[in-house]
Amino acid sequence: MEQVLQQFCLDGTPVSCEPFGNGHINRTFRVTCSSGRVYTLQRINRVAFRHPEELIENIDAVSRFIAKKNTGLEMIRLCTARGGRKYAVDAQGEFWRAYDYISGGLSLEAPRDCNDFYQAAVAFGKFQQALADFPAATLHETIPRFHDTEDRLCQLRVSVEADACGRVREAGPELAFISAREQQLGTLCRMLRSGALPLRVTHNDTKLNNVLLDEKTGLARSVLDLDTVMPGLSAYDFGDAVRFGASSAAEDETDLSKVFLRLDLYRAFLEGYLDACGHALTENEISVLPLGAKIITIELGMRFLKDYLDGDVYFKIDRPAQNLDRCRAQLRLAADMEAQWPQMQQILLETAGSRCRT
Numbered sequence: 001m002e003q004v005l006q007q008f009c010l011d012g013t014p015v016s017c018e019p020f021g022n023g024h025i026n027r028t029f030r031v032t033c034s035s036g037r038v039y040t041l042q043r044i045n046r047v048a049f050r051h052p053e054e055l056i057e058n059i060d061a062v063s064r065f066i067a068k069k070n071t072g073l074e075m076i077r078l079c080t081a082r083g084g085r086k087y088a089v090d091a092q093g094e095f096w097r098a099y100d101y102i103s104g105g106l107s108l109e110a111p112r113d114c115n116d117f118y119q120a121a122v123a124f125g126k127f128q129q130a131l132a133d134f135p136a137a138t139l140h141e142t143i144p145r146f147h148d149t150e151d152r153l154c155q156l157r158v159s160v161e162a163d164a165c166g167r168v169r170e171a172g173p174e175l176a177f178i179s180a181r182e183q184q185l186g187t188l189c190r191m192l193r194s195g196a197l198p199l200r201v202t203h204n205d206t207k208l209n210n211v212l213l214d215e216k217t218g219l220a221r222s223v224l225d226l227d228t229v230m231p232g233l234s235a236y237d238f239g240d241a242v243r244f245g246a247s248s249a250a251e252d253e254t255d256l257s258k259v260f261l262r263l264d265l266y267r268a269f270l271e272g273y274l275d276a277c278g279h280a281l282t283e284n285e286i287s288v289l290p291l292g293a294k295i296i297t298i299e300l301g302m303r304f305l306k307d308y309l310d311g312d313v314y315f316k317i318d319r320p321a322q323n324l325d326r327c328r329a330q331l332r333l334a335a336d337m338e339a340q341w342p343q344m345q346q347i348l349l350e351t352a353g354s355r356c357r358t
Contacts, residue, residue, distance in 0.1 A: 008098045038100075073127065121275075
């Protein structure tokens, strides 16, 4: 670790380096220096991210761009290493990065109330607003075709055909549910290709725990984990946040009667998101925000199902059939969105009417 820290231009000499956080992808440490400055040090997972230098370039470009805007968001500031790079490489060829630690912040796994979710939406909305004029196509695609729902569907078909573990027979209802919605699942992809939706700079992992709230005021402080920042669609960012934060149950809930969309949280997020970036979005983008929530929910369900059929090789599991349970919970949530579709659309009309461009 000392070899890595010596490569970064830090304020003072490191006096402690302790494991920090509960992330599953990158190894994270909190480093305290003799000056009192505190930094976050991370080793980038090269299995998840095959080109770490491109990931760092994306983060640096986006962070510096937002820092020039008056957003009120605190963005991470990558530390410079030898040679002017924003990363260090250790003797094993592993990539590391360091950035200022943001103190006094609160990261939540679930909203305590609607205001928490509203503030999370404000954070992600400010992020989108600030990057509205950033040339999205100049960013690297750190995970190719990450939110390409049509491609995810093709990958699922390959796994069904291979049936590597003989599990397809257990997933009949789930496969039928997905098959019945194949045409709609490609809607956003087709709209992007036709030019009906613009390519944006998107976060691509808009979970509530990737927002930092102020411990005292509860207001949005920062957007975290920019590893998946790349070109994408605003509807997917909006939708993934709703999928994660407005669900009534855990992602792997086995009692599907407990799984539904909380409309109060959906409304809170929609209000916060449009308050922050509604005037930067096109009418088409705003109109498909609810659809983004439904499609991204089914897309994740397909990913869980594919992994189950492949033998649980991607997502970590703690029990047998957990990925199948995760799939079922996501599809149940999507089905509830369909059942509450008139209400979701009405809330969109009410919210967008006073918050968006005319």
